[in-house]
Amino acid sequence: MLARFGEAVRPALRPIKDEDLRKLEEVVTRRRQLVDMLTAEKNRRQQASATIAKSIGRHIEWLQQLIKESEGDLGRAIKDSPIWHAKADLLASIPGVGRITVATLLAELPELGTLNRREISALVGVCPYNRDSGKMRGKRRIFGGRACIRAVLYMATLSAIRCNTIMATTYDRLLAAGKLKKVAIVACMRKLLVTMNAILRDGKRWGATA
Secondary structure, three states, X not given: OHHHHHHHHOOOOOOOOOHHHHHHHHHHHHHHHHHHHHHHHHHHHHHXXXXXXXXXXXXXXXXXXHHHHHHHXXXXXXXXXXXXXXXXXXXXXXXXXXXXXXXXXXXXXXXOOOOOHHHHHHHHOOOOEOOEEOOEEOOOEOOOOOXXXXXXXXXXXXXXXXXXXXXXXXXXXXXXOXXXXXXXXXXXXXXXXXXXXXXXHHOXXXXXXX
16 A cells, blocks of 8 residues: 555655654654643643642642753754754854754754755645635635644744844734734744745855845
C-alpha cells in the first residue's frame, strides 16, 4: 500500500533527521509539554481550595524549574553546533523573534531556507486557500501544516507587531484596508515566515534582508 501511494503521489524526498536534530526536537517537544502542564496547573489553582492550591503551587514551582532547565539545554545545544549557532544568530536578528521561537524553528522546521516562499508557507500552514464552489465564494482560510510552528510563529508575530516597524506598518495597513484583525495577523505571520526563510537562504541578517 505504501509503495502504491509513493508511486501515485510521488511525495517530495526529505532527508532523514540526524541524531543531533532529533535530540533538539525532543527537548523542544518536552519544553512544550511542560508549558502545557504549567498552564493547566495554573488554571486548576484558580478553582482550588486553599489546601489544594498550596499543593498545586509547589507543583507549579517545580514545573517552572524544569522549564528553565530545558531552556538551558536548548541554549547549550544550539551554542555547541556551529551551523545552528549561525542560523540562530541570523533569525534572532529579527525584532520580535526570541530564543524559543528560534529553537523551535531549528528543531521542527529544518526546511527553512531551502524552499520558496509559497512552499514554506504551505508547509507551515499559513498559506490561505480558496473555498469556492460554483458561484459560491467562500472565505479563504488556512489549514494543515505544522501546528507547533504556527503556535510559536503566532506569538513571535504579536511581539514583532509591537516592536518591529516593518511588521507594524504591514499590520496597520491591512487593518486600514478593512481586514479583520485575525486575517491581518495571519498575513503578518506569513510575512515573518517568508522573511525568516529569505534570511537563512541568503545568509543575511535582518537589516540586510528587510
